[in-house]
Amino acid sequence: MSLTPLQKRLLNDFQRGFPLSPRPFQALAETLGVDEAEVLENLRVLSDSQMVSRVGPVFAPQRVGASTLAALAVPAERLEAVAAWISDLPEVNHNYEREHRYNLWFVLTAADPERLDAALARIERHTGLAVLSLPLLEDFHIDLGFPLDFGSGPT
Amino acid sequence: MSGMPLRAVDFPAVFPGPAPVHCGTHPDAASDLRLLAAVQHGLPLVPRPYAELGRQVGLSEAEVIERLERWLATGIVKRLGVVVRHRKLGYRANAMVVFDVPDALVGAVGARLAAFACVTLCYRRPRRGEAWPYNLFCMIHGRDRATVEAQVEALTLACGLEAMPRAVLFSRRCFKQRGAVYR
DSSP, X not given: OOOOHHHHHHHHHTSSOOOOSSXXXXXXXXXXXSOHHHHHHHHHHHHHTTSEEEEEEEEOTTTSSEEEEXXXXXXXXXXXXXXXXXXXXXXXXXXXXXXXXXXXXXXEEESSHHHHHHHHHHHHHHHOSOOEEEOOOEEOOOOOOOOOOTTSSOO | OOOSOOOTTTSOSSOSSSSOOOOTTOTTHXXXXXXXXXXXXXXXXXXXXXXXXXXHHTOOHHHHHHHHHHHHHTTSEEEEEEEEOTGGGTOOEEEEEEEOOOHHHHHHHHHHHHTSTTEEEEEEOOOBTBTBOOOEEEEXXXXXXXXXXXXXXXXXXXXXXXXXXXXXXXXXXXEEEXXXXXX
């Protein structure tokens, strides 16, 4: 899908400071010089095509609930099966294969530490592998979004 | 610092600071949790999204706006806006770069790394013995591997980390990516 100039601006210009006023999409529309319905329709298209994950809040880790970054060293022949099982856990929101002896990395989030620990224990029981659990100790970065460069590349 | 573990079931959904606030009787606790659950997957794409969220959780439009303003002001919400999927947008080279930095230096180095535009996240996490000797993590997203590798070299030099043990873990496959679900 090739992006229109309006879609590029919707993707890049409103990653933070989204209006907290009753008609926020109308406010965006005024900035962009289009109408509110057009903004909503384009955001739906971008969401449906998986370019936009959501229009909403990014919560700070460890301020709500409990979470950890976890990793497993999975034998190559089991990786797909283990990854699929991990992805199906409701506590898992990110799950990546990475180039390392610890080759499967995922983020676990739960309402409280007990549920988090229970999920980690369940993973160890099911996989027979020791989980590396690396909870956040200090956050040095305030996530202000992801600057997009539309000037080059395949997009 | 993470401080004490926080329990969304015992405490209000959101906290003014890193220490847990002991107030199961907090008047907003239950509606905070309902709003958190409703908003974590994003605003409904309708003309009055805050009114729609309020309808779902039993708050007025003004109350929803006021809660989100408060969560932003206290840092519980880092930002409010469009959350993109970088892979779908052509940023397919994604590296987690980890360093073993002396504890006395990690705060200063972390702050310096986080200031680079190419660093999208930067955290201190625990070491785990010989299996995992690294304590400083950052994430770099780029359109291709060579660009990201050059950025890692530039960061390493700029922060004086050449002599520190490090590893660069490029992602291969993304099996799952979505916002957190608290339950």
